[in-house]
Amino acid sequence: MKSIRLRLIVLFILVTTATLSAFGVYAQLQLSRELESRFVRQQQEVLNQLQTNLAYPVWILDRDLMLAKLEGVLSAPEVSAIYLLDPVRNDVIAGIKRDTRGVLEMSAKLSNPSPLMLRSQIYPPPHIDESRRRISTAHIVIYFSRAQIDQKLRLALSQRIIEVLTMDFILLVMLILSLRMVFIPLRGLRDALNRLASNQAEEVEELSYIQRSEFDQVIDAFNRTLSKLKMIILRRSQAESMAHDALEQVRAGQQQLMRKESYQRALLDNFPFAVWLKDTESRYLSANVAFRNLFDIDKADEIVGKNDFDIVPPAMAAGYRAADREVIANKKNVYLEEQITRDGHSSWVETYKAPVIDDQGVVFGTVGFLRDISERMAAAEEIKHLAFYDPLTRLPNRRLLLDRLKQALAMSLRNSRHGALLMVDLDLFKDLNDMHGHDMGDLLLQQVAQRLSACIREGDTVSRFGGDEFIVMLENLSGNSAEAASQTKLIGEKILAALSLPYQLDTHQYQLSASIGASLFVSQEKTIEELMKQADIAMYQAKNAHRNTLCFFDPHMQHAIEQHAKLELELRQALAQNQFELYYQIQMNSAHQALGAEALIRWHHPHKGLMYPREFIPLAEESGLILKLGYWVMESACAQLKLWQQNPLTRPLVLAINVSAKQFRQANFVAQVQELLEKYQISAKLLKFELTESLLLDNIEDTIATMNRLKSMGLQFSLDDFGTGYSSLQYLKRLPLDQIKIDQSFVRDLATDANDKAIVRTVIAMAHSLNLDVIAEGVETEEQRQNLSAKGCVHYQGYLFSKPLPIQDFLALLKQN
Numbered sequence: 001m002k003s004i005r006l007r008l009i010v011l012f013i014l015v016t017t018a019t020l021s022a023f024g025v026y027a028q029l030q031l032s033r034e035l036e037s038r039f040v041r042q043q044q045e046v047l048n049q050l051q052t053n054l055a056y057p058v059w060i061l062d063r064d065l066m067l068a069k070l071e072g073v074l075s076a077p078e079v080s081a082i083y084l085l086d087p088v089r090n091d092v093i094a095g096i097k098r099d100t101r102g103v104l105e106m107s108a109k110l111s112n113p114s115p116l117m118l119r120s121q122i123y124p125p126p127h128i129d130e131s132r133r134r135i136s137t138a139h140i141v142i143y144f145s146r147a148q149i150d151q152k153l154r155l156a157l158s159q160r161i162i163e164v165l166t167m168d169f170i171l172l173v174m175l176i177l178s179l180r181m182v183f184i185p186l187r188g189l190r191d192a193l194n195r196l197a198s199n200q201a202e203e204v205e206e207l208s209y210i211q212r213s214e215f216d217q218v219i220d221a222f223n224r225t226l227s228k229l230k231m232i233i234l235r236r237s238q239a240e241s242m243a244h245d246a247l248e249q250v251r252a253g254q255q256q257l258m259r260k261e262s263y264q265r266a267l268l269d270n271f272p273f274a275v276w277l278k279d280t281e282s283r284y285l286s287a288n289v290a291f292r293n294l295f296d297i298d299k300a301d302e303i304v305g306k307n308d309f310d311i312v313p314p315a316m317a318a319g320y321r322a323a324d325r326e327v328i329a330n331k332k333n334v335y336l337e338e339q340i341t342r343d344g345h346s347s348w349v350e351t352y353k354a355p356v357i358d359d360q361g362v363v364f365g366t367v368g369f370l371r372d373i374s375e376r377m378a379a380a381e382e383i384k385h386l387a388f389y390d391p392l393t394r395l396p397n398r399r400l401l402l403d404r405l406k407q408a409l410a411m412s413l414r415n416s417r418h419g420a421l422l423m424v425d426l427d428l429f430k431d432l433n434d435m436h437g438h439d440m441g442d443l444l445l446q447q448v449a450q451r452l453s454a455c456i457r458e459g460d461t462v463s464r465f466g467g468d469e470f471i472v473m474l475e476n477l478s479g480n481s482a483e484a485a486s487q488t489k490l491i492g493e494k495i496l497a498a499l500s501l502p503y504q505l506d507t508h509q510y511q512l513s514a515s516i517g518a519s520l521f522v523s524q525e526k527t528i529e530e531l532m533k534q535a536d537i538a539m540y541q542a543k544n545a546h547r548n549t550l551c552f553f554d555p556h557m558q559h560a561i562e563q564h565a566k567l568e569l570e571l572r573q574a575l576a577q578n579q580f581e582l583y584y585q586i587q588m589n590s591a592h593q594a595l596g597a598e599a600l601i602r603w604h605h606p607h608k609g610l611m612y613p614r615e616f617i618p619l620a621e622e623s624g625l626i627l628k629l630g631y632w633v634m635e636s637a638c639a640q641l642k643l644w645q646q647n648p649l650t651r652p653l654v655l656a657i658n659v660s661a662k663q664f665r666q667a668n669f670v671a672q673v674q675e676l677l678e679k680y681q682i683s684a685k686l687l688k689f690e691l692t693e694s695l696l697l698d699n700i701e702d703t704i705a706t707m708n709r710l711k712s713m714g715l716q717f718s719l720d721d722f723g724t725g726y727s728s729l730q731y732l733k734r735l736p737l738d739q740i741k742i743d744q745s746f747v748r749d750l751a752t753d754a755n756d757k758a759i760v761r762t763v764i765a766m767a768h769s770l771n772l773d774v775i776a777e778g779v780e781t782e783e784q785r786q787n788l789s790a791k792g793c794v795h796y797q798g799y800l801f802s803k804p805l806p807i808q809d810f811l812a813l814l815k816q817n
C-alpha cells in the first residue's frame, strides 16, 4: 500500500474504530451510570412528588385517589410496579403493577425485593388534622423495570453511536477534503517531479499556486527550482547543441580537410610537371607523381626526409640547394632555366621556386615546380627562326637583313671599310610560275638560295626579301671606293654566272638570268632606307638594260623612281577628282560597217595634259588602284551603252573594254558586272571584255569558272594581244572565248615579215577552227587590211579607220560613215 492518502484513510478508520469502540464501552458505562443516576434522580423527584401528592389520600386512605396517583406514576414505562405500604401493619395499602404484557393490574402483594426499587416514607401534610388521619405512617415502594431501563440505555447508546458515527463520517469527509487539498497539489508535485525524473523537464509546466496555502511555498520553491532546472536544461541543451555543432563542424572540417588533401593530392599528382615541398633544410616534405617519374623514384620509396643529394648528382643537388637558400634568405621567388641530361638524353627544364611564409613572415619551407620545356624551347627557336628566316629558302629574311645592315653600317663607321648591297631579281620568274606552277617556282627559289650562299664569303649575308627578290650584303670590302666597287662587281658577276647555270626542277630543266642592282656604303653616309632604295633603283636599271646584268646605283635613276611615286599620288587624286575620260576606237568589218568600239582610257593630267594608258596603267596595276580605275571604266562603258540605246545608229554597237588581271580576279567581280548591268538596264551582249593571255592562263580553272558565269549572263570575251604569249591551243580550246584579237605587232610588218605573215595566217586558221571571230588591231593601211582580208580576217581596228576619239568625235565619225 503505497499511497499515503490511502494509508491515512485506513489509519483514520482504524483509529476511529478503536476510538469509537473504546468510546462505546466507556459511553455505555458512562451512559448507564448517568441514566441510572438520572433515573434515580427522576424517580426521587417522582417519589418526592408522590410523597406530596399521596400524603393526603394516604392519610385519609382514599384508595381511589391513591390508585389514580399511582397509575400516573406507572405511565412511565420504566416503572414496573408501585406500592403504598403501611409499615406498621406491613400491609399493602394500595398497589399497582405492570404484567408481562405491560397491562396494569392491582396488586395487594408486594413484589420481591429488587435492587431497582425505591422506598420512602410519606409524611402527613401539615394542614391535615390529626383527627382525620387514619394511619400514622406510610411508605411508598417503587419497582423499576430492568428491561425498560436497558432499552432506554440502548436507545441512548445507539443515538450516541449514531451521533459519533455521523461525527466520524463528517470528520472522514473533512479528512478526505483536507487530504484532497493536500494531495492534489502533492500529486501535481509528484507528477511534475516524476516527469522531471524522467527527463521531461521541458514538458513540465509551472504549478499553479493555491491561494493562501502553505503549499504555495512548496509550489513556489518547486516552480523556482523548475525554472532553474529548465534554464539549466536549456543551457545544457544549448551547450550540447553548441557542442554538437562544434563537433559537426570539426567533423565537417575534418572531412573538408581530407577532401582538400585529396584534391590537393589529385591536383599535384595530375600536374603535368614536377611539384614538391621542402623544409628550410631542403628536406623533401612532399612530391607529386611527376616528380617521382622525372627522377625515377619508385612509388614505394619514401621521399619525405630525403634531400637533393639523395636524388640527383651532387653538382646538380648543390645547385638546387643554393637556389633553395636564395629563396629562403631573400624571401623571393627564383626562376631557373637549365639543360639537364638524364639517361644520356638532354632536355631543357624550367624550375620555379618560392618561399612558404607564415603569418609572422617567417619562411618555414619552399615550394618548387619543374617542367620539361624542351618543346617550348624548340618552338621558341623555331619561332625565332621564322621571325628572322625565310621558311622556304632558310635564308635570313628582311628583318634579319635590316638588323645586320644596321650593324654593318655601325661597323663600317668604326673601320671605314666599305660594304655593298646587291639586290638580285630573277628575270622572268613570273613566267616560270605561270607556266609550271608555284611548286616549281619554289624549287627554283631554293636552288637560287643555295647558289647565292655559295657565292659569298663567311660574314656576308644572303637574304630573301620576298618573291623572287634576294639581297646580298657584302661587308669588310676595301676602304677605297673604287676597289670596293670592283670587289662588288666581281662577286656580282660571280652570282650572275652561278644563277644562269641550268636548274634541274623535278623533271624539267630550266634556265634563267638575273638582274642585280648594287649600292655601296661606307661610314653611315647613307641611311638604311636610302641604301635599299638605291639598290632597288640600280636593279631596275639593270632590268631595263639587257637583263642578266649588274648595275651600280645611278643618281638619275633615283629621279625617275621619285617621279614614279609622285605619279602614284597624282593617280589617286585623279580618281577622286574624276580626271579620266574614255576614248572610243571604232571596229569595222570588210564592208566598212561599224561593228562596235574599244573603250580606251585617257587621263587629263592637270599639268602634263592628256596621258595615255601605258604611262599610268602599269602603275595603277602595281599600286592596286587598277581596281577602282577598272570599275570606273566598266561603269562609264555601261553608261555609254545605255545612251547608245537611244540612237539607232549606235544601238547595235558592241563596246569592248580592257579588264586587268587583278580586276578580273576580285571575288565580287561577277557581282559588280551584274550590278552595273541592272543599274543601267543594258543587255550584256553589248559588252565585250578584252582579256590578256597571261590573265587567262594564270589559275585557269578559276578563270574558266568566272568566264562561264559571265558568259551565261550574255557577255562576250576577246583574247587581246594574241600571239605575243604562249598561245597554247590546249588552253584556248577550254576557254569560252568569242574572239581573238591579233596583236598589232604582227599586223605592222605583215607585208614584209614572212614570220608575221605565217603567224597571222596560223592564228586566223586556228580561230576559225575553234569557231572564233578574229579581229586585227593596229590596222593602219589599206594594204594591211587587204592582206588580212586575204587571209580570212574581216574585222579590223586601227588608225586606218580612226584613232581612239572622245565620244562626240566618235559619234560624228559614225554619222560621217
Ligand SMILES: Nc1nc2c(ncn2[C@@H]2O[C@H](COP(=O)(O)O[C@H]3[C@@H](O)[C@H](n4cnc5c(=O)[nH]c(N)nc54)O[C@@H]3COP(=O)(O)O)[C@@H](O)[C@H]2O)c(=O)[nH]1
Pocket (backbone or CB within 6 Å): 585, 598, 599, 600, 601, 612, 613, 614, 617, 630, 633, 658, 659, 660, 690, 720, 721, 744, 777, 778, 779, 780, 797, 798, 799, 800, 804
Ligand atoms: N586595264 C585597262 N587597260 C587599258 C585601258 N585602256 C587602255 N588600256 C591598255 O593600254 C594599252 C594602250 O592603250 P592605248 O594607248 O589607248 O593604245 C590603244 C590604241 O590607241 C592603239 N592603237 C589602235 N590602233 C592603232 C594603230 O593603228 N596604230 C598604233 N600605233 N596604235 C594603235 O592600240 C591600243 C589598243 O590596244 P588593245 O587594247 O590591245 O586593243 C592598251 O593596249 C590596253 O591594254 C583601260 O581602260 N583599262
